[in-house]
Amino acid sequence: MSASVIAIDAMGGDHGPHCIVPACLSVLAELPSLQLVLVGQAPLLEEFLACQPGVDRSRLRIEHAGEVIGMDERPAQALRGKPDSSMRRALELVRSGQARACVSAGNTGALMALSRYVLKTLPGIDRPAMVTAVPTERGHCHLLDLGANVDCSAEHLYQFAVMGAVAAEALGIERPKVALLNVGTEDIKGNQQVKLAASLLQRAQGLNYVGYIEGDGLYRGEADVVVCDGFVGNILLKSSEGLASLVSKRLETLFRQSLGARLVGALARPLLRRLQNELAPARHNGASFLGLQGIVVKSHGSAGPEGFQSAIRHALREVREDLPQRLHGRLEHLL
Structure with a gap:
C-alpha cells in the first residue's frame, strides 16, 4: 500500500x-x-x-x-x-x-x-480534540478544541495542550509556546477548570507553557498553541471567520461610494485581494482530530x-x- x-x-x-x-x-x-x-x-x-x-x-x-x-x-x-x-x-x-x-x-x-x-x-x-491553524500577526496559531468537546475537565485541557504542542513541533515550530485562553491574563481570572488546567501545565516537564492569553493576544501571535474547551473554541473560530468576511465586504462597499474612493480602491484592490486570499477560510480549511x-x-x-x-x-x-x-x-x- x-x-x-x-x-x-x-x-x-x-x-x-x-x-x-x-x-x-x-x-x-x-x-x-x-x-x-x-x-x-x-x-x-x-x-x-x-x-x-x-x-x-x-x-x-x-x-x-x-x-x-x-x-x-x-x-x-x-x-x-x-x-x-x-x-x-x-x-x-x-x-x-x-x-x-x-x-x-x-x-x-x-x-x-x-x-x-x-x-x-x-x-x-480520554478524548480527541479538533485543532486548526488560525492566522495571526506572526504567522499561525494552533487553536484547540474547536467543538468536539463542549464540556472539558482540567485534565482534558491539559491533554489538549500536550497534543497541540506536539502537532506544532511536527510542523517545524521549535519549543512552541502554549497558552490557555482566558478572560484575563491574571492568575485570579477564569473558571475552576481553567485554573486547575493551569496548575497542571505549570508542573509539566518539557512543555513551554506561557500562561493565560486573551482573544486579542491570540491574533497578535503571543502563543503558538492556544487551548480552550470546544464551546469557546467553536464560537471564537466562527466569529473570526464572520468578522473577516464583514471587514472585506465593508471595504468593498467603501471603495464604491465616490469617485475618489473608486480611484483609491483601484490602487488598493490588488493588496485587498491578497489579504482576502490569505485570510480566506477555504485556504485554512481542515481541522485535525488529534x-x-x-x-x-x-x-x-x-x-x-x-x-x-x-x-x-x-x-x-x-x-x-x-x-x-x-x-x-x-x-x-x-x-
Missing part, C-alpha cells in the same frame, strides 16, 4: 459528491504521489466521474457504502444504526491499513463518535471544492509527518 492513500467520505457535507468529486480530481492532478479512495454510493459516484472528461482512474478507486449520515443526525444513531455509512467505511479503511487518513465534511458529532469507536484513542488520551490511532481531518460542511482540496492537503501533510506515531512517542513522556 502506498503511504499516501487517503480515504474520502464522498457523501458528507452540505454539497456531497457535487463538491467532493471535482475537488478530489483537482488535487489528484496537483499531487502526482497521492492516491484517493472515494467512499460512498458507487452508482452515484460513477455517474459524477463520467461527467468529468479525461479522468485518470489509475490513482482513484471507489469503495461502495450504501448509507449516508445526515448533517443533523444524532451521533448515537450514526454509530448504532448505520453500519454501512460512507463515513464509517472510510474510517474502517484507515483502521485496516488500506488508507493512511480519512477526510470528511460530514456531521462533526458523528465523525467524532465513529472515529473514537473505529480507530480508538492513543494511550493516555489523539486518535489514525489520521482524521474534518472539512467545513459548507466548504466548496477549493476548501475541500485544502482539507485533503492537510491530511497528506499529517501522513507525511506520521503525526499519530509522533504523538504516541511524546505522550508517553508528558502524560
